[in-house]
Structures are given as structure tokens and as C-alpha cells.
Amino acid sequence: xxxxxxxxxxxxxxxxxxxxxxxxxxxxEEVLEPYETFAAAGGDxxxxxxxxxxxxxxxxGLEPYFHYPQVDEDxxxxxxRRFAYHPDRVRVTFTHFSELNLVALRGVYLALLxxxxxxxxxxxxxxxxxxxxxxxxxxxxxxxxxxxxxxSRLPVARIREIGxxxxxxxxxxARRVVEALAAIPxxxxxxxxxxxxxxxxxxxxxxFFPGGHGPMVDMADNAEVGRxxxxxxxxxxxxxxxxxxxxxxxxxxxxxxxxxxxxxxxTAFTDEEEHxxxxxxxxxxxxxxxxxxxxxAIFDDGDAPWASHVVIDRNLITGQNVGSSEAAACALLSVxxxxxx
Numbered sequence: 001x002x003x004x005x006x007x008x009x010x011x012x013x014x015x016x017x018x019x020x021x022x023x024x025x026x027x028x029e030e031v032l033e034p035y036e037t038f039a040a041a042g043g044d045x046x047x048x049x050x051x052x053x054x055x056x057x058x059x060x061g062l063e064p065y066f067h068y069p070q071v072d073e074d075x076x077x078x079x080x081r082r083f084a085y086h087p088d089r090v091r092v093t094f095t096h097f098s099e100l101n102l103v104a105l106r107g108v109y110l111a112l113l114x115x116x117x118x119x120x121x122x123x124x125x126x127x128x129x130x131x132x133x134x135x136x137x138x139x140x141x142x143x144x145x146x147x148x149x150x151x152s153r154l155p156v157a158r159i160r161e162i163g164x165x166x167x168x169x170x171x172x173x174a175r176r177v178v179e180a181l182a183a184i185p186x187x188x189x190x191x192x193x194x195x196x197x198x199x200x201x202x203x204x205x206x207x208f209f210p211g212g213h214g215p216m217v218d219m220a221d222n223a224e225v226g227r228x229x230x231x232x233x234x235x236x237x238x239x240x241x242x243x244x245x246x247x248x249x250x251x252x253x254x255x256x257x258x259x260x261x262x263x264x265x266x267t268a269f270t271d272e273e274e275h276x277x278x279x280x281x282x283x284x285x286x287x288x289x290x291x292x293x294x295x296x297a298i299f300d301d302g303d304a305p306w307a308s309h310v311v312i313d314r315n316l317i318t319g320q321n322v323g324s325s326e327a328a329a330c331a332l333l334s335v336x337x338x339x340x341x
Contacts, residue, residue: 009214010049017283025056034329052192064170075106107162211243262296
């Protein structure tokens with residue numbers, strides 16, 4: 001079975017535009033999803049950090065809205081896609097799916113079915129409510145409890161219980177993620193990247209860089225990361241990076257006067273997405289999207305921010321954001337199993 005080297009940031013702080021150091025690290029889903037996908041397939045996975053210390057999860061990545069129950073999240077996005085005929089009509093922002101309780105749409109739909117409402121009618125009701133919340137940037141639950149037609153079907157207490165239930169489930173999921181990460185030996189006792197020999201690195205079939213803002217601190221200009229990239233690239237092995245993980249690609253050396261990935265099509269966390277994050281609103285020290293473009297990347301972002309988007313070009317696999325974790329992991333596994341990019 002394939003063997004993968006996962007290089008995780010060991011950065012713990014990032015200095016923002018306010019002049020203060022803010023907690024940072026790796027994004028939990030961007031490590032756990034690929035790890036579990038690869039492990040379930042029987043793969044051998046080696047985890048390394050630059051300094052050999054156990055990496056720190058980015059506290060922001062443990063917020064409940066990053067851990068919605070999958071069925072509720074999928075239903076929410078199916079509703080958003082239904083009335084967002086074109087992504088530029090009303091852009092879906094992080095606020096839409098993190099602060100407006102839109103993730104409760106599935107619970108409301110199921111509750112309406114329990115009242116005897118026909119599925120098509122119930123679907124239309126939640127789509128209409130979702131669209132109003134989306135366009136007004138208003139809390140879905142508060143809109144519903146103020147809607148006389150909705151409360152004639154569902155008591156106010158029931159509507160609020162639906163919203164509370166999915167939030168509680170999300171908090172439970174976040175705790176489970178912390179427990180799952182704590183059970184991964186490689187995260188508790190990672191290898192020190194500089195102590196891996198060229199032969200040990202080349203014994204792996206690919207390398208993967210998960211994100212979090214941490215890679216912008218310790219991977220964008222690092223000789224050991226550059227060594228790994230050169231070794232893997234020259235051997236024709238798979239190089240994958242997710243979200244802010246492509247910051248590591250900036251450590252790749254120049255060959256014959258050109259960046260190792262010059263002219264490669266790739267994606268990463270976009271400026272549009274960045275401006276919606278907590279660190280982005282304070283002000284990051286530099287732009288990942290701009291830096292990759294400046295080095296010679298053909299930057300390819302998805303149709304809408306926060307939507308899953310994966311790009312494969314030759315031996316390079318990149319995912320745009322945390323929502324791309326599953327798709328990026330599956331693409332990486334598929335390519336490794338197939339032996340070609």
C-alpha cells in the first residue's frame with residue numbers, strides 16, 4: 001500500500017496587522033479527514049513537523065460551525081445552490097453558513113414532514129425561509145419564530161429546539177475531533193523533518209501539506225521543506241497541499257531560473273475567503289493567493305468561496321479550503337493507488 005509523508009505546521013503564533021501575536025496552528029479537519037481516509041485504505045502515514053514538536057490545532061478550527069453534522073451541512077448547501085442561480089448574484093459568505101443558523105434547515109424540513117406536510121411543500125417552505133435569511137443576512141430561527149404561517153405548523157419552542165439541537169451536535173462533533181486527534185501517535189510524537197534522510201523521504205509515495213494559517217509562518221521560506229519538494233518533484237512523486245498548505249510550495253527552489261512550480265495550475269485559500277476569516281479581518285502579513293501568482297502559479301479558484309474545489313496538474317494536487325478536505329483526500333488516495341497524476 002502507498003506510503004505518505006504528512007508535514008504539519010508547528011507554528012503556534014502569527015503576528016497580524018494589529019501588531020499582536022495571535023494563536024494559530026493546523027486546521028483540524030485538514031489533518032483528520034486525510035489521515036482517516038488514508039488510514040482506512042490501509043496506507044502507511046508518516047507525520048513530521050519542522051521542529052519535531054507536537055503541532056497545535058488552530059483554536060478557530062474547533063468552533064462548532066466547522067463541525068456541523070454532515071447531513072445537515074449537505075442539506076444546507078443543497079438549499080443554497082437551489083436559489084443561488086449564479087454565484088455572483090448574492091455571494092455566499094462565511095457569515096451565511098456560520099452565523100445565520102441555516103444549518104437548521106434540514107431539521108425544520110423534517111419537522112414539517114412530521115406535521116403531515118407534503119415533501120415538495122416542505123422543501124419549498126424551507127427554501128423560501130433560507131432565501132430570506134440569506135438575502136437579509138438574518139438569523140433563520142428568528143425569522144421562523146416571527147413567521148405566523150410557520151408557527152401555525154410548528155410551535156416556537158419546537159423551532160428553537162431544532163436550532164439548539166444542531167448546534168449541540170456540532171459542539172459534540174468538535175469534542176470528538178479533539179479526542180480523535182489526541183489518539184493519533186504521529187501527532188503526539190512527530191518526526192523532525194530535518195532528521196529524515198533523503199532515502200527516508202523518497203521511500204514515501206507522496207507528500208501532503210495540510211493548512212491552517214500556520215504554514216504561512218513556518219513553511220513559506222524553509223530549506224527543509226524545499227528539500228522535500230525538490231526530492232519528490234524530481235522523483236515524479238505526488239505533492240499535495242490544502243487550503244493554506246500551498247504556502248509550503250513557495251519554499252520550492254528555482255530550476256534554470258524558474259520556480260519549480262512555474263506554470264502549474266493550482267488553487268489555495270483565496271483572498272476573498274481570507275477577508276472573511278478572523279485573522280483576515282485583523283490583517284494578515286501577506287496574501288497567499290498573491291504570492292503564488294507572483295511566483296508563477298496559474299491560480300484557479302472555485303466558482304464560489306468556501307465551496308469544495310480541487311485542482312490536479314501533473315504531480316501536484318491542491319485543495320482550496322477546509323471544505324475541500326474530503327475531496328482532496330480522496331483525490332490524493334486515488335492518484336496514489338493509480339500510480340499516476
